Each structure stands twice: as C-alpha cells, then as structure tokens.
Amino acid sequence: MAHVKLTDVCKSFGALEVIPGVDLEITQGEFVVFVGPSGSGKSTMLRILAGLEDVTSGAVEIGGQDVTYAAPSERGIAMVFQSYALYPHKSVFENIAFNLRFNKVAKVEVETRVREAARILKLTDLLDRKPSQLSGGQRQRVAIDRAIVRNPDVFLFDEPLSNLDAALRVEMRFEIERLHREIGATMVYVTHDQVEAMTLADRIVAFDDGHIQQIGTPLELYRNPSNLFVAGFIGWPQMNFFPGRVSGVGVIAELGTPVGVNVGDRDLGGSKALTLGIRPEALQLNAPESGDRLSVAGEILSLEQLGHVSYAHVGYGDAPPLVVQLGADAPHGRGDKVRVSLDPRDLHLFDEDGAAIR
Ligand SMILES: Nc1ncnc2c1ncn2[C@@H]1O[C@H](COP(=O)(O)OP(=O)(O)O)[C@@H](O)[C@H]1O
Numbered sequence: 001m002a003h004v005k006l007t008d009v010c011k012s013f014g015a016l017e018v019i020p021g022v023d024l025e026i027t028q029g030e031f032v033v034f035v036g037p038s039g040s041g042k043s044t045m046l047r048i049l050a051g052l053e054d055v056t057s058g059a060v061e062i063g064g065q066d067v068t069y070a071a072p073s074e075r076g077i078a079m080v081f082q083s084y085a086l087y088p089h090k091s092v093f094e095n096i097a098f099n100l101r102f103n104k105v106a107k108v109e110v111e112t113r114v115r116e117a118a119r120i121l122k123l124t125d126l127l128d129r130k131p132s133q134l135s136g137g138q139r140q141r142v143a144i145d146r147a148i149v150r151n152p153d154v155f156l157f158d159e160p161l162s163n164l165d166a167a168l169r170v171e172m173r174f175e176i177e178r179l180h181r182e183i184g185a186t187m188v189y190v191t192h193d194q195v196e197a198m199t200l201a202d203r204i205v206a207f208d209d210g211h212i213q214q215i216g217t218p219l220e221l222y223r224n225p226s227n228l229f230v231a232g233f234i235g236w237p238q239m240n241f242f243p244g245r246v247s248g249v250g251v252i253a254e255l256g257t258p259v260g261v262n263v264g265d266r267d268l269g270g271s272k273a274l275t276l277g278i279r280p281e282a283l284q285l286n287a288p289e290s291g292d293r294l295s296v297a298g299e300i301l302s303l304e305q306l307g308h309v310s311y312a313h314v315g316y317g318d319a320p321p322l323v324v325q326l327g328a329d330a331p332h333g334r335g336d337k338v339r340v341s342l343d344p345r346d347l348h349l350f351d352e353d354g355a356a357i358r
C-alpha cells in the first residue's frame, strides 16, 4: 500500500494554474526527491502534502487516511525549510524541544527525545550553545532535529541545503542519507539541484511547469530520459543536442553536414524532425574511424580542466559546440583541429514533441 498517495491533485492560485493534475504514489520508507527548475511547482506540491496549501481539486492520502482537508498537525508530517528560523535566545536543546514543550510532552520524555535526536545528528556536545555560536551546517542540523523529535511518519524537506556552501552541502547530504537509513521514515525532498537529487533519491520525480515529466531511479532518468526536458536537466555538463530528420526509413543527422545514422530497430513512428542527444562521456576525440560511427571535424574552442577530468568544447559550423569528456591528461589544447565521433547506439532520439524514441 502506498504510504503517500496523490490522486489527480490540481492547484490554481486565482487564474494561474500551477499544478494541472498530479498522480503519485510513494511507498513506506522511500526517499523521493522532487527536482525541477525554479517555479516548476515543487514547493507547492510539498506544501499541499504538508497541508500548508489546500488543493483546488484532487485527494491526498497519508498512511491510508484521506488527509485532503486535515490540518498540518493531523498529518503525521514534519517539514524542514531552506530558511530555518531558530530562536536566537534559546539554547540548542530548547530550540529542538520547543514543539514538544508546546504540546505539553512530559519533561522526561522531552529530555529523552531531544538527546536521541541530538545523537543522530551529532549535536550532543552543542546542546547548551545558542544558535549564534553555531556554524551554518550545525544550525541546519538543529532545524532537522526539531523535525526528528516529532517522530513524523513523513519528513518533508524543501531545499534544506540551499543556503549552505558547497562543502557543507555535501556533508549534510551524507547526514540526511544516514538519517534516512537510521530511522527509515518516508522522506520527500525538494531541490532544484540535480546532483542532490541523483545522490539522495531512491526515486526522482522530475517536474517542469507543474507537470511530472518522469518518475524513476536516478540511473533510469540518466540513462533513459523519457523526454528532452529530463535529458537536458539531469546530468552535468548537459547532454549535447543536434538536429536530425527522418528520411525514408533512415535517420539523417545534421552534424555539420547531413550524415546517415544507423538507429537500429528504434520505432520512429510518424516523426519527421528529430532531436538527437549524446552525453559528453559518449563522445570521443580522434578515435579510429570504423563501421557505423558518426564523426564531425571541428576545433577545440575551449578546454575546461577540472583535474580528474577535462571537457573540450568543440565547435563545428554554426552549431553550438559539442562538449566532449576527456581524460585529465588527454593531449589536447585550445585551437586543436579534432574529429569528434560517436557510436550511434549511444544516441538518444527525441521526436517533434520532445518525447524519447526508444
Ligand atoms: N501563494 C502563491 N500565489 C500565487 N502564485 C504562487 C503562490 N505560490 C507559488 N506560486 C506560483 O506557483 C508556481 C510554482 O511555484 P513553486 O511551487 O514555489 O515552485 P518551485 O518550488 O518549483 O520553485 C510559480 O509560478 C509561483 O510563482
């Protein structure tokens, strides 16, 4: 049975339709990440789950109960936000305990629950401090501990790490992952950062414009994006795209000049214009020519050397450059004339509407 279930959930703000109708089931203990660009409706969906926003139509179930019209406090959820307002004059202990005290939980139990939460997120030695005496990461841990002490059935996170610097974000990602493993609660996590989504999620729900674009494991979305949006959104550097078309029974790629592509037994349906996509790591420079491989001559316009890996931006004709992943010590430099080649089996094909052709 689904732990969280959304049935045809629609949401409008006045005349603005933000969520046109979403169906989603989340199983007990699952870590689900809503990912998508800013304004795609992720927070609205989460706030609907939390009961902070009402639905225009549709139904929300948590733990088998219809909670569509239930107050947030009746839903067994706890939410962690990007901006965590801690009480500056209260200690870490009292910040974590605040909600329990408010709900008149017995003193001994408050003590036990706060200490257990502090242990999980390694705050035990900091319980007497004030928020001003903590780092940004420690403050965010306090905010998460405030959620933990409530023993929620479902944790909701809305971009909880966006205010932290890069190193802390990575560290907190591990903490949240460990928290999930330790307490096993259902978690729904919103982020615009596809790396966070890839590293945390059991399943990713990719949003664009209020619509669910694809649901799947991180590697399913990476390897088999179901449309152009997901293909371009998941993965960095982005997938390379170039135009193609169907001609007779074959496919012609516009790669500088028109070249025939062997697309195997993929079902081209009735499409005429295509978009072809290829990941940077599926492109090679100056590989030996052979059989079915496609290639195009170009020039390295820039070379990004990241130490463990390099990315060459290869210009050809008037098209946007192709980004090619290279080994860190590949003997190439800006201005080099090169041949970029690929195995057509690595190509992603998309029809006129952007849907993947498989
Ligand atoms: N209270 C509101 N009133 C009017 N429009 C809103 C309100 N909240 C969100 N929106 C609009 O709904 C859309 C989705 O917003 P949101 O769910 O916050 O997106 P995300 O979290 O993906 O960035 C945006 O166009 C936003 O401007």
Ligand SMILES: [Mg+2]
Pocket: 042, 043, 044
């Ligand atoms: Mg948001």
